[in-house]
Amino acid sequence: MTGSPYIPFDKATTTALKIIRSNSKDKNFGLLIICGINLGLRIDDLLHLTYDQLKKDSITIQEKKTKKKRTLTINDAIKDALSYFKDEIAYEGGGNVFVSQKGSVYSSQHVNRLLKKYFNKDTTSHSLRKSFGRRVWSNDGESERSLIMLSQIFNHSSTATTRIYLGIQQEEIDDIYLNL
Template identity: 60%
Template structure:
């Protein structure tokens, strides 16, 4: 459960925005922005359409759990979408994460691109973990945030969420450093 590591939210956000603004790889930049702001598994993230992302909120049925999840489109995603408004696929509401060939990205392609643009051993799951870490940090590292994340990630306990986010090991390391 702890195989992938999280990406610093601000770093990922800056790289995503750069890829969009410079038109270096707009769709992949949007994928990064959506990944760190929605907290979806890659199988669910890749299925998103521009039609969904243009709404204030939308519902997905998670592939792994078959559970409904209501998502809100925040300002970071809305800002990124402004760079797509003249694109035909955006106007038609088509798949948001397509390659230049017009096919939906594969998880393997996403992993290769993350390693390339983020220069590290990151995977598509790192985006989901980054979302979780950001929620936890923004709520002052509270147990309340862990409870919400545990529910959102469909974990059976906050202990599993702590391990998932890499928090437990950091706390153990701090014991040694604070002697």
Template identity: 60%
Template sequence: MTGATYLNFDKALQTGMKLIRTHENPTAGLLIVVGINLGLRISDLLQLTYGDLRKDSIDIIEGKTKKKRKITLNDNIKTAMRYFGEDAFNDSFHAFRSQKGTVYSNKHVNRLLTKYFSGNRVSSHSLRKTFGRRVWDNNNQSESALLYLSEMFAHKDIATTRKYLGIRQEQIDDIYMNL
């Protein structure tokens, strides 16, 4: 488990879209938007191409688990992609590239996220955790949401997912606070 924290989904989405709209750093903005909306590991996220992000759904084989997944791209990603235009980038180009044309490294992603989000525990993993917390919150913090997330994250059980998302510690803290 990583010690990275999750971000506020709405603030992260706003930050990502602002970076795109203002042209301050459209690639970093797109990375944030896509990262919090897909919940992929950074290694899988960095392999996505502009062509992938222009589709309605993508089929990927996760690098770590080798599991095949079909992922539907939601309106947040489609809205962000409108700023990149159909002809602006070749569909085969990796979406998350530096100005030199090389695919972002995990280290570079961590530097970018630290720049745009306060907190010393922000890292590339924060995007995946933000996705997980959003799914959990949107489903009334239900056990079924944890089951889905456990499957999506390829965790061995929902206890692992609960710990991964920091839910377990919050529940333990609540026990002490409610004495």
């Protein structure tokens, strides 16, 4: 697999909900995990989501890296996790979701430190995006159709790039050697 690994979707969800329900100082980090694995955004775009956006059924953002507009559906997993935040001052004000106790938006470095704390040393913010991709691919029966859709979502030049990005190609190569 290239770069950071993906986090198994169910493990990420379970860990995130445990963080949220524990009401710890990392509570909104749990919501970041849920949003990350359900929206497939790059960390720069994820960090700037607001409560007002997450309260809607769908949002349109302009991706920071590509400058392309993208419409995202806020699914039930995000809405359910968000329900734990209704008493938050920022929730009512509609402000940024992923802020530190000092009130500033998390940095990607801070997110990476927290991911390593809750998962493993190789996990990075990019792991959330890969988890989203692996879940889409798995839910669609590991189909070529899902790779085409993910290639569009991720703005990859080809499905071959998406296969490499998700670590699928390496797994297939490993299977060749293991099945000789």
